[in-house]
Each structure stands twice: as structure tokens, then as C-alpha cells.
Amino acid sequence: MSDDIILETRDLTKHYGGVHALEGANFTLRKGEHVAIMGDNGAGKSTFVRQITGVEQRTRGEIFFEGKPVHFAGPLDAREAGIETVFQTLALADDLDVPDNIFLGREMTRWDWLGPFRLLNYKGMRDATLAGLEKTAVKIPNINNAIRNMSGGQRQCVAIARTASFHSRLTIMDEPTAALGVQETAQVENIVRTLKEVGEPLILISHNMRQVFDLVDRIVVFRRGRICANLKKEETDGQDVVAYITGAKTQPEYAETAA
Amino acid sequence: MAGGAHGTGGLTFDKSKRAWPNELNILFALILIVAIFEGLGQVLPYMRQQSFLFDSNGRFDSIFNEARLRIIILQVSIIGIIALGVTQVIITAGIDLSSGSVVGATAMIAMSFAQTSLVNGHPNPKAIFGEWAMDLPVLIPVLVGLGCGLIAGFINGALIAYTRIPPFIATLGMMVSARGVAKWWSRGNPISFPTEDFAWIGSGMMPVIWFMMLAVLFHFIMRYTVYGKHTYAIGSNQDAARMSGINVDRHRILVYSIAGILASFAAIILSSKNLTAQSGMGIMYELDAIAMAVIGGVSLTGGRGSIIGTVLGALIFGVIISGFTYLRLDAFYQEMVKGGIIVAAVVLDQWRQRRAGSKG
Numbered sequence: 001m002s003d004d005i006i007l008e009t010r011d012l013t014k015h016y017g018g019v020h021a022l023e024g025a026n027f028t029l030r031k032g033e034h035v036a037i038m039g040d041n042g043a044g045k046s047t048f049v050r051q052i053t054g055v056e057q058r059t060r061g062e063i064f065f066e067g068k069p070v071h072f073a074g075p076l077d078a079r080e081a082g083i084e085t086v087f088q089t090l091a092l093a094d095d096l097d098v099p100d101n102i103f104l105g106r107e108m109t110r111w112d113w114l115g116p117f118r119l120l121n122y123k124g125m126r127d128a129t130l131a132g133l134e135k136t137a138v139k140i141p142n143i144n145n146a147i148r149n150m151s152g153g154q155r156q157c158v159a160i161a162r163t164a165s166f167h168s169r170l171t172i173m174d175e176p177t178a179a180l181g182v183q184e185t186a187q188v189e190n191i192v193r194t195l196k197e198v199g200e201p202l203i204l205i206s207h208n209m210r211q212v213f214d215l216v217d218r219i220v221v222f223r224r225g226r227i228c229a230n231l232k233k234e235e236t237d238g239q240d241v242v243a244y245i246t247g248a249k250t251q252p253e254y255a256e257t258a259a
Numbered sequence: 260m261a262g263g264a265h266g267t268g269g270l271t272f273d274k275s276k277r278a279w280p281n282e283l284n285i286l287f288a289l290i291l292i293v294a295i296f297e298g299l300g301q302v303l304p305y306m307r308q309q310s311f312l313f314d315s316n317g318r319f320d321s322i323f324n325e326a327r328l329r330i331i332i333l334q335v336s337i338i339g340i341i342a343l344g345v346t347q348v349i350i351t352a353g354i355d356l357s358s359g360s361v362v363g364a365t366a367m368i369a370m371s372f373a374q375t376s377l378v379n380g381h382p383n384p385k386a387i388f389g390e391w392a393m394d395l396p397v398l399i400p401v402l403v404g405l406g407c408g409l410i411a412g413f414i415n416g417a418l419i420a421y422t423r424i425p426p427f428i429a430t431l432g433m434m435v436s437a438r439g440v441a442k443w444w445s446r447g448n449p450i451s452f453p454t455e456d457f458a459w460i461g462s463g464m465m466p467v468i469w470f471m472m473l474a475v476l477f478h479f480i481m482r483y484t485v486y487g488k489h490t491y492a493i494g495s496n497q498d499a500a501r502m503s504g505i506n507v508d509r510h511r512i513l514v515y516s517i518a519g520i521l522a523s524f525a526a527i528i529l530s531s532k533n534l535t536a537q538s539g540m541g542i543m544y545e546l547d548a549i550a551m552a553v554i555g556g557v558s559l560t561g562g563r564g565s566i567i568g569t570v571l572g573a574l575i576f577g578v579i580i581s582g583f584t585y586l587r588l589d590a591f592y593q594e595m596v597k598g599g600i601i602v603a604a605v606v607l608d609q610w611r612q613r614r615a616g617s618k619g
Contacts, residue, residue: 055502076504091502093495095562096488104492105503107485116486116513 004031005067006170006201007052012061014047021047023225025061029170032199034192036212039222039245045205048222049172053085054078066169076105082169086159086176098143099129102162132165153184160191171195172203177211189215209238221245228254281556281563281611285571292575296582303586311585327581329464335551335577336470337532339570340525342548342555343477344518346569349552350481351514352494352561353419353426357433358522358548361411362541363441365526369404370450370536373397373457385451385535387444397456404527405520411437412519416512434545441538451535461532469528473521478566490514494561550597551576554604558612575600 007029014022022044029035037045051058054072063070065081072078075085092101099122108121108128129143140154147155156176163171173192177185192215195202206212212219213233221229221244229244229251243249296311313323341358348355374383376393383393411433418429459465481487489510492500501507525544530536555572557564579600583593 074504075502079504085502087502091496091499093492093499093562095491095495100488100492104488104500105505107488109485114484116489116510117480117484119483120485120488122483 005029006031006033006065007203008064009048009052010062010064012048012051012063013059014044014051014056015059020225022051025222025227027220027227029201029203032196032201033218034196034202034204034216035218035220036216037203037205037220037222038207038212038241042224043222043245044225045222046174047225049085049174049203049205052078053083053172055087079106083172084163084166084168084170085172085174086156086163087174092147092155092159094148095146097146098133098140098158098161099125101147101158102129102132102165128165129161133161152179153181153187156180156184157187160188164191164195168200170201170203172205174205175207176204177206177208185211209241212241213238223247223250226254230254281608282565282567282571284611285554285556285568285575289571289575289578292578292582296578296585299586306586309585311582327585329467331577331581332467332470332574333464334580335573336466337525337529338544338547338576339470339551339573340466340473340528341522341544342551342569342573343473343566344521345545345548346552346555346557346564346566347477347481347490347514348426348518349549349557349559350490350494350561350564351511352497352559353511353515354430354549354559355415355515355518355522356427356430356545357411357415357437358518358525359541359544359546360434360437360441361408361519361522362526362529362544363538364411364437364444365404365407365523366530366536366540367441367444367450367538368407369400369523369527370453370457370530371400371444372403373400373453373530374450375452375454378452383452385449387448387450394454397454397460400453400457401460401527404523406523408519408521408523408526409516410519411523412516413512415519416515419515420508420511438538441540444538447538449535449537453531453534457531458534459531461528461530466528466532469524473524474566474570481566486510486513491562494563496562547576550601553601553608556604556608558608559605563612572604 005028007027009025009027012022012025012027013020025044025048027048037048039045047056050056052063054074054077065083070081072081078085093104096104103125108124109118110121112118126143133140133143140150140157147158150158156179160173160176163173177188180188189211192202192204196215202216204212204216217233219229219231219233219236219241220227221231221241223245228247229249231241231244240249244251293312300306300309300311310324311327341362345355345358371387372392372395374386374393376383376386376390378384386393415426415430415433418424418432419426422429481490489500489505492503492505493507493510497507526541529540551572552564552569553559553572554575555564555568555570557568557572576597579597580593583590583596
């Protein structure tokens with residue numbers, strides 16, 4: 001295996017009872033590469049992400065992260081390994097404010113010998129939040145406002161700022177702009193470009209063809225739980241991708257499995 | 260917005276922009292209720308202008324009617340301690356119906372290890388065990404009692420976390436079972452005559468001191484520790500908490516265990532104060548504790564509320580009971596109104612939340 005492969009999955013499979021949500025996915029991601037995952041609803045995109053991030057346990061298959069086989073027991077494991085994820089369901093606690101949410105599950109603390117009762121370092125988290133959001137240029141009127149009182153776009157920005165605030169080795173975004181307005185979408189796309197500049201690899205799940213062609217290097221298409229195409233951006237176009245998504249076309253090397 | 264965008268894209272931290280804390284509303288409600296009782300005392304003809312709050316005996320060394328204030332806080336202290344635990348449970352979007360029965364069981368078990376061997380020179384007539392369980396150091400009945408609460412709370416939490424049954428059902432089961440334990444422990448007989456040391460725990464104003472100390476401690480814990488933050492996070496969005504890597508199951512067990520320990524500590528104080536333990540102790544306490552939390556602004560859907568709110572809720576509770584006695588109204592009316600106030604508190608809270616929601 002070559003050194004510059006960040007993430008590789010072999011025969012990654014997930015069954016929910018009798019439903020084969022994901023079947024035999026072989027996927028690779030290289031250093032600094034931005035890859036889009038496209039496909040219809042129910043094609044297995046989110047399922048694929050949930051296996052990688054340890055939110056669910058796979059039925060079969062192997063995952064290699066930075067060359068080593070990994071078995072994440074939960075999302076925190078994946079996160080500690082350096083995989084940051086923006087989930088479709090946002091995963092924000094509505095009654096907490098921005099720093100609380102950004103640091104949820106990995107709070108800056110003092111007096112760690114107190115175990116679960118260790119003290120929160122509010123000031124440290126606030127400063128880090130302001131610094132982290134500065135580079136993303138996100139507009140939030142007051143970071144001490146509860147998430148409940150924010151607009152959909154602001155919430156999404158908080159969720160993305162959470163991943164951007166930590167030096168991750170792999171960022172995964174599951175439809176980050178689906179619910180956003182034009183301006184907010186532009187903000188999110190700027191964050192993605194920033195990640196590209198600093199060489200952080202990204203997996204982007206999106207339905208937005210324009211956005212995908214703007215942002216990524218490669219497009220992987222899922223259909224009915226299987227990968228059916230792996231396309232370089234330069235060698236394809238929107239119509240071509242749609243043909244793969246709808247099933248009008250299948251790449252020869254996937255013809256057997258994705259029939 | 261002057262200077263609103265200092266290089267952070269309009270992102271600011273502004274202390275003055277903090278939301279109006281709900282606790283202030285509850286404080287105003289408390290003051291309003293006191294004022295209503297005071298006003299009724301002045302207006303109602305049969306009251307002969309006695310004062311609810313102020314001293315009416317013409318003593319020059321006191322402004323307030325201290326005896327009444329003491330009773331108000333004393334009578335809510337023990338259930339208030341339970342409410343501190345119930346508050347944490349409700350913030351995780353759970354409920355604990357077992358606390359009243361845990362009080363009964365703990366009181367019986369703890370008292371049976373706190374008995375003194377000689378009462379006025381005669382052997383203890385209520386002895387439940389032999390000499391070996393008499394005159395033990397006070398730490399033993401206390402630890403045994405707290406252990407009872409820990410076990411009950413742990414079972415509650417483990418049932419909820421691992422069998423995925425709703426907290427309502429798990430703690431309802433514990434409510435019935437723990438009451439059974441309370442009756443079985445001495446076959447229904449009361450257990451009395453504790454050692455002097457044990458009797459000290461709940462003597463005089465000690466329940467108030469314990470309540471205040473625990474309230475400060477848990478206010479601090481809920482506000483400034485990871486435990487508190489995760490408790491709010493779980494009640495706010497359990498999936499988010501799980502995805503953020505919080506061990507939700509383990510945390511819930513911890514929260515229910517703490518609630519159990521607090522209930523059992525309330526039982527120790529109660530049995531010490533009464534110098535006896537009976538299997539019927541603590542009946543309906545769970546509902547009073549829940550009511551205190553709810554009046555204090557703790558949201559039953561989880562994620563919102565505070566220890567300060569619950570303490571204020573407990574005071575409102577005490578003021579209402581005391582106020583009805585002061586107006587010489589029968590206890591039936593107290594209960595009727597208490598029920599109404601609980602419902603009104605929830606309605607007001609939801610109305611306030613809706614308004615806040617539509618504004619954002």
C-alpha cells in the first residue's frame with residue numbers, strides 16, 4: 001500500500017436486518033485529496049460515512065486509516081484518530097451555546113483528577129472558539145447565545161466550525177449546505193477551500209452538482225448500496241455523473257458488483 | 260452595532276447580551292406570591308392585620324417574622340434535597356418516581372444500624388437487630404443509607420441505559436419495589452431511638468444547612484464541571500451527545516445514582532429529625548420534588564433548568580404551604596392550589612419558550 005493513502009475501505013458492508021444498505025464498498029482517499037460522494041437518496045452515502053466514523057459497526061469489511069486497520073468503537077474514537085465529521089443531523093445540543101457545542105465531548109478542563117467532575121475551562125474554550133471562527137469568517141451575533149435561538153445557517157456554520165477548529169487529518173461533511181441560503185453556502189464553500197489550501201483531505205457528500213465540480217478532485221457515485229463509478233473531475237461532466245447516479249451508466253470495473 | 264465586527268466576522272462575546280435568566284422570573288414569582296399573602300393578611304377582616312413576612316409582635320429587635328421564615332425553609336429542606344437530584348434527572352430528559360420510596364427504604368435500613376442500646380436505662384424496645392448493631396459509630400448507618408440510595412439509583416440508571424425502557428417505567432418499578440423493601444425490613448414495625456450522634460444530623464436547623472450546602476455544591480457541579488455540561492447536552496440532544504463521544508449510558512447511570520444518593524441522604528436527615536423510621540416515610544415526596552423542580556423552571560423535555568431555579572421553586576413551595584396555614588385555610592385547599600400552581604408553572608414555561616423561539 002502506498003504511503004499517501006489516508007483512508008481505504010475494502011469490501012465495506014452494512015446490513016440492517018435484511019436491508020443491504022451498503023455492499024462491498026472499495027474506496028481510497030489520498031493525501032490532500034477532496035472527494036465527493038454522490039448518489040440518490042438511499043444509495044448508501046450516509047451509511048458509508050457512519051461506518052467510517054464509528055457511529056455504527058460494520059457488518060463486514062476492513063477500514064484502513066493512514067495505513068493501519070482501524071475499528072472505531074464510537075465517534076469519539078474516530079475523532080481522536082483525527083476524523084472530523086459534520087453530520088447531516090447536525091449533532092448540536094440546542095440548549096448549549098457555541099463554545100459548549102464546539103468542545104462538546106472534548107472540553108478543555110482543569111483539575112482532571114476530579115474525573116467526571118473536573119472543571120471546565122470556559123475562558124480557554126471561548127478564546128479558542130473566537131480564534132477558530134475567525135478563520136472561517138462565520139457570522140454569529142453572539143457566541144453565548146443558545147443554538148436554539150439561531151438560524152439554520154448559523155447552526156450549520158457552528159457545526160462546520162467545530163470540525164475546522166481542530167486540526168483534523170480527515171474531514172467528512174454530509175450534505176453541509178442542503179439547508180442553507182446562497183450567502184451561507186458560500187461561507188461553507190470557503191471553509192472547504194481553506195481546507196484544500198492547507199492540504200487537509202475531505203469527503204463531501206452533496207447533491208449539488210455545481211458545488212461538487214467547484215470544490216473536489218474526484219467524484220465517487222453510489223447506487224443502491226454499491227459504488228458504481230469513480231470519476232476524475234477533469235474527465236467527466238454533470239450529465240455524465242447524472243447518468244451514473246440514475247443507473248443509465250456503470251463503469252466497467254464496477255459492472256459485476258453494481259449490476 | 261458599534262464595533263460589532265472586530266475581525267471575527269461579526270462574531271462577538273458580549274456579557275451584556277446574555278439572555279435574561281429564567282431564574283429571575285422565578286424570583287419575581289416568589290416575591291409576588293409573598294406579596295399576595297402579605298396583602299391578603301392586611302385585607303382579610305379575620306386576619307386582624309397580622310403580617311405574613313414581617314414581625315407583628317412589636318418586638319424592636321427584628322423586622323421579619325423569623326419563626327415563620329424558619330419554618331418555611333425547614334419544611335422544604337428535606338424534599339428540597341431530593342429535588343436537587345430530581346433536577347439533574349429531569350435535565351437529562353428523564354424522570355425519577357422512585358425517590359419517595361427510596362426515602363422509606365433508606366430510613367428503615369439506616370435507622371436499624373443507628374439504634375442506641377439503652378433508652379433511659381432500659382434495653383431499646385424497638386431493637387431490630389442484636390447488640391452488634393447497637394451504638395455503632397454514626398458513619399456506619401450513614402454509609403449504609405447512602406449505599407441504599409446508590410444501589411437504587413444505579414439500578415434505575417442501568418435499567419434505563421441498557422434495557423432502553425422509559426425512565427418513567429424503570430423508576431415506577433423501583434418506586435413499588437423500594438416501598439416493599441421498606442415494609443419488609445422490619446415487617447412493618449417502626450424503628451426508633453437512634454444514637455445521639457445520628458440524631459444530631461437532622462436536629463434543629465441542620466436540614467436547612469445540609470440543603471444549602473448541597474445546593475451550592477450541585478449548583479457549582481452543574482455549572483462548572485464536565486458532568487454538568489454533559490447532563491445538559493444529553494437532555495438537549497441525546498444523539499448529538501452520543502455523536503460527540505459522550506458515553507451517554509454511563510453518564511445516565513451516574514445521574515440516577517446521584518439522585519438516589521441525594522434521596523437517601525434526605526431519608527437519613529428525615530429519620531434523624533423524627534428520631535424514628537417508618538415504612539410509610541416519604542410517600543408522595545417524589546411528586547413534591549418534581550413539582551419543586553418544575554416550578555423552578557426545569558423543563559420536563561430536558562436540557563433546561565438549574566439548581567438555583569429548583570431552590571427558588573422549593574421556596575415558592577414552602578411559601579405557599581406556609582401562606583395557607585397563615586391564612587388559616589384548610590389543608591384541602593393547599594393541595595388543590597398546589598396542583599394548579601404546578602400546571603401553571605409548566606404552561607408559563609412553555610409559553611415563554613414559544614415566544615423566545617418565534618423571536619429567534
